[in-house]
Structures are given as C-alpha cells and as structure tokens.
Amino acid sequence: MGSQQDSSEVHALAGSLLLEAKDEKQALERFDRALRASGANVRALVALGDYYKASEDFPQAIEMYERARKKSPEHPSARIGQAEARLAxxxxxxxxxxxxxxxxxxxxxxSSLKARQQLVHGELLSAQGKHAEARALLSKGTQGPLAFEFQLALGAASRxxxxxxxxxAAYEAALKLRPKSEEAREGLGRALLDRDREREVLTRLEADGGRKVALVRGAAYARLGDWKKARAELARTRVNDRYPxxxxxxxALADAAEGNGAQARELLEKALHAAKRPRNDMRLALGQLYWRERAYDKAQAxxxxxxxxxxxxEAACSLGRLMLSRGLPDMALKPLTQAVERNGAHGEARDALGRxxxxxxxxxxxxKQFEAWQLENxxxxxxxxxxxxxxFHAGRRKDAEGxxxxxxxxxxxxxxxxxxRAAILFGAGDARGGFSALERANKLDPKDAGTxxxxxxxxxxxxxxxxxxxxFAAARREGPDATCGRVGELYAQLPGGGRGAARTLEDPAARAPTVWDKAFARATMARALLGAGAVKDARTAADEAVRLAPFDGRAQLALGMVALRQKQEDVARAALEKAVELEPADGLARLALADALVREPGALPRAVESYEAFLKLAGGSNEAARVKKALPSLKKKAAR
Structure with missing residues (x-):
C-alpha cells in the first residue's frame, strides 16, 4: 500500500485492498493508474468488473470482464463474474x-471459486427453464461456504x-442463517404472495423493514384492496422523489381504484414508453387500466x-381472464392452463381456469382445479x-350446499x-331460503344482471x-349482453313466442359463453316450438339442452313436456321426475309431472300429491284455477 513503485501490478493489488477496506474512491484511482501503466492488466480489469457488478452497473462490469478475457480467455474469475452480470x-x-x-x-x-461457479450455474439453469436441474445443483451448496446465497437461489429457482x-422453505432457511437479511425477507414475502397468503405476509414481515420489504407489504395491501395502507408502505420505497x-x-392501480384512472393510465403510458427495458409489472398494470376502460385490444396486446x-x-392469467370476461372461454383456456402450470397456487388463475x-x-x-385450489389454500x-x-353443475347439490x-x-x-347459495337452496326445495339468499345478494350488488x-x-x-x-328486464338493463336476460324475457312469455321466438334464440343458443346458457336458450326454444306445434324441432332443441346441461331442471322440463306431446310417456315421465328432483321448488315442474302422471290410473295418488305441491308452490299462477277445480274429483278417484 505504501510502495512508491509506479507499477501496474502494485497499483492493481493496492486497488483490490482498498476495495476490501471500502475506500472506493482511492481504489478507483489506483485501478486507473494500473490501467494507464498497462491497459491489459487482467487483475485490475477483473477487480474493476467486480466493483461495477457490486455497484449494479452490470453493462460496465461486462465490459471490464470482456477486456480481461481478451488477454486471458480462460480466466475463471472473469468468466464467473461475466456470467453473474449477464444473469443480472x-x-x-x-x-x-x-x-x-x-x-x-x-x-x-x-477451490475458492467452485462455490461461486456452482451458484451461478444453478441460477442460469433456472433462468433457462431447466428448473429441476437447477434445484438439484443448488441443493448441493446449501451446507457450504455460500449456504445463504444458495438458499436464496434455491428459493428463486423453486418460485x-x-x-x-x-x-x-428455502427462504425460511436463509432467514435462519441471516435473520436480518432484507433480501431473504423479500424472497419469503414474494413466495407467500405467490401462494395468495397476503395476510401472512403482513404478519411475518415487520413494518420496520427496508424498502424491499415495504414494497412487498405494499403489494400485499394492494392485493387485499386496502389502498390507503398500500400507499403508506409504497411511500417508504421512494428515494429522491423516485419510486421503484x-x-x-x-x-397507478391505487389511483385508478380511487377514481383517477385516466391520470394513472397516462402516467404508466409515459413510464412504459421511457423505459429502456419495459417491465412486465408496468405492462400488467397498464393492461388492467385499459381493461377498465374497455380498450380490450390494447389490454390484450x-x-x-x-x-x-x-x-x-400473472400475464397469462390476466390474458385468460380477459378472454373469459369477453365470453370467449375457448380462447381463455390456453393462457389460463399456462398460468396454472407456472404457478399452481395462484388462486385467481385456478378460479378462472375452473370457470x-x-x-x-x-x-x-x-x-379437479377447484379441489387442488382448496388443498393449497x-x-x-x-x-x-x-x-x-x-x-352444482355436476349435480352434486348436497355437497355443493356444504x-x-x-x-x-x-x-x-x-x-x-x-x-x-340461492340456486343451491332452490335445488334443495328451500324456496324461502333461496329468496332470502337472493335478497342478500341483490343488496350487496344491486347492479348484477345475474342476480x-x-x-x-x-x-x-x-x-x-x-x-x-x-x-328479466332489469337483468337486460344492467347487462345488455347477458345471455340469461336475453333468453329470460322470452322464457317468461311461454308458451307464447312460437317460431319467431325460436329464431331469436338461435344466436344465444349458438354463441352463449357457457353450456348452461346455451342449454337455457335451447330449452326455451323447445318450449316455444312446442307452443307453435313444431314438435319434431322442439324435441331436437330439448335433447340438445339436456345434452349440454344434464343437471339443469329447465332442460329436463322441456324434454318431458315435448316427449309428453309425442306420447312417449316413459321418456316424458322420467324427464319430468328428473326435473322435479333437480328443481323441487319449481311449481310448474310439479304441474307438468302431475299432468303426465294423471294419465296413468295406477299413478293417480302421485298425481294428486304433485298437484297439491304445485298449488302450494305456485298457487297464484294462471293454471291454479284449473287444478283447484279438478283436484276434488281426482282425490276421490285416487281414494277408490
């Protein structure tokens, strides 16, 4: 250090010692003198590369390592350092x-470099998608001299x-080695966020952590929709009036949630345009804002x-959810499958894929998707x-209720x-409970067309x-494109409508986004055609409705009514009994079954029972007078 010799080698060694002593200014002066004396001093170039890499000036680090390798192509420190900078x-x-x-x-x-080589080797394998090889290699170093670094890398590769x-588990092991490490705490927090454990993030990562921890806590609050606390955490990430x-x-998403969507969008557009390497989190946030503004093509891009x-x-999940929201489940399937393959614990992706x-x-x-999600969370x-x-759609109503x-x-x-819950309760025959649940749903979301x-x-x-x-008209008002409202208006007019209604129903029957909406359209079409006397076409529509949704009571009711007109009593009775089984609170299904049973002398007691159930459920309907008039004589016949 005190040598007066103006030697490139002396200056390079002195610079390395000064770096270890954290005297960066003096170290850089010595390296500069070393390279002025000999521009090909490999020791100085590698040391400078290490300095720039530690300072996160990775392009400059790569340049230093490259200059060193021109003189010494196989220099191990230069090769490892260059790989680390390229990875960064x-x-x-x-x-x-x-x-x-x-x-x-x-x-x-x-031997002093073997652990570093193994570490960056494993990290590069993971970056190239060779996760199994990466994890196997990184696991070997978790007991060595760089155990902490290996645990961090193993956590990242596992994520x-x-x-x-x-x-x-890897991040928790890293924290045991260095309990105050912000990097390990950040990694643990992000792993928990990946698993939809936002509240656990907030309990396990103290609020007095550094900027990286504050960023993770801010993300957790944002995902919980608590934008006020999210802003407070994110404010702690600011340095010199600049945010990460x-x-x-x-x-920006917080601004949009609070009614400043246009301003937030403009801010993100400028940030994305100015970024040399646009980040995915910015793309995703801007895509969400475009989605809110119905600029679907921009969001999709x-x-x-x-x-x-x-x-x-998250990008694959967002793309799939966008397609699903636009009524395009066939186009949503691939990105959502990809999202779940990349992170099976991501509830939003599991939910969208299941739907x-x-x-x-x-x-x-x-x-299977929902069962896996339940096990995970x-x-x-x-x-x-x-x-x-x-x-519910599988016909397992009792399990669905639980x-x-x-x-x-x-x-x-x-x-x-x-x-x-209302639909399930009606399916269990609890009409009062079903209405109560619908009242609660409507109070919580008075604009929902589905309710x-x-x-x-x-x-x-x-x-x-x-x-x-x-x-149904209210459903059309709140959701003009909602299939249930479009079909429902015609369903409420049955048995009227005839062939005109059937033609109107062709479009939703073909293009509805879900099989149950298509089945509803086909069942309504069958009933309208039946009213017009087109029995054969009605049967085709009814069969298709049952094929699409075998556990839908309305589909079974339509099939039973058409088969009854065709004098196929066995088919009709089976379908109508299934309709009543699926919709025991449906008075009109009870009436249709009773009308089928009354034709069979041996089934007269059951017909009477079904008529009485109809009157109890739908005593104010137009058909009630007919049933009330006929019921006394039917009871006498049944008694005989």
Missing part, C-alpha cells in the same frame, strides 16, 4: 450457461418452477407481450365458492356466493310470469 441483466443467458458449464469440468478451477412450498418501477405500477416471459404467470372448464362443459376437469372463500359452483356454506362463512359480503336473472327464475318457479318478466 438477463442477457446472453445461453452463452453464459455454456461457459460456466464448461468451467465446472475444469480441474484447474481454484420459477412453481414449487412454492419448497421456495418458502413496481411501486409506480401499484400506485400488453398481456400477450408480458406472457412471453416464461416465468410470468372456463365449466363454461366449456368439462365439469370433472373443473372440479383451505382458507380461501373463493376456492370453496368455485368448488360449490362446480359441484361448500357454499363454507364460502359464505369465510366471506359473508360476497354477493356471488349468496347468489350461488336479477335468478330472481326472475325464482318468480317463474311460483308461476308469477309478470314479476319474472320485470326482473
């Missing part, structure tokens, strides 16, 4: 991986592989660009709700859960077509 920039990864893989086979590799329980890009994205990153599951599969009629596959109300929805009760217990303010449709169908069960028609 996510550039030339294939070349970096090839280089460090060859270095692992070099018997001359100093990228979607094995989030292993990622969480991820914080900018969350703050951003999601598709972000989806190209093989590690990103997509249900919409396509793949009910058993949907059940048993405390999720949405997981239980999705499972209940799948069970699942939806768990969902409502966990999230009592979820309007959709109460709406689903108005369910209210209308509840009135139809009572034979109250006037109130049903008004509720």
């Amino acid at each position: 920039l996510y550039q030339d990864l294939e070349a970096a991986l090839t280089d460090v893989a060859r270095l692992a086979e070099d018997p001359k590799l100093p 990228a592989a979607g094995t989030l329980d292993a990622a969480q 890009p991820e914080a900018v994205s969350w703050l 951003l999601f598709e660009e972000a989806q190209k990153d093989p590690r990103d599951y 997509t599969l249900l919409a396509l009629g793949r009910t058993q596959d949907a059940l 048993p405390g999720s109300a949405a997981a239980h709700k999705g499972f209940a929805l799948a069970l 699942a939806v009760q768990r969902s409502v217990k966990l999230a009592s303010d979820d309007a959709e859960a109460h709406k689903l 108005f449709c369910e209210i209308a169908l509840a009135f139809m069960r009572q034979g109250n077509s006037g109130n049903a028609e008004a509720a």
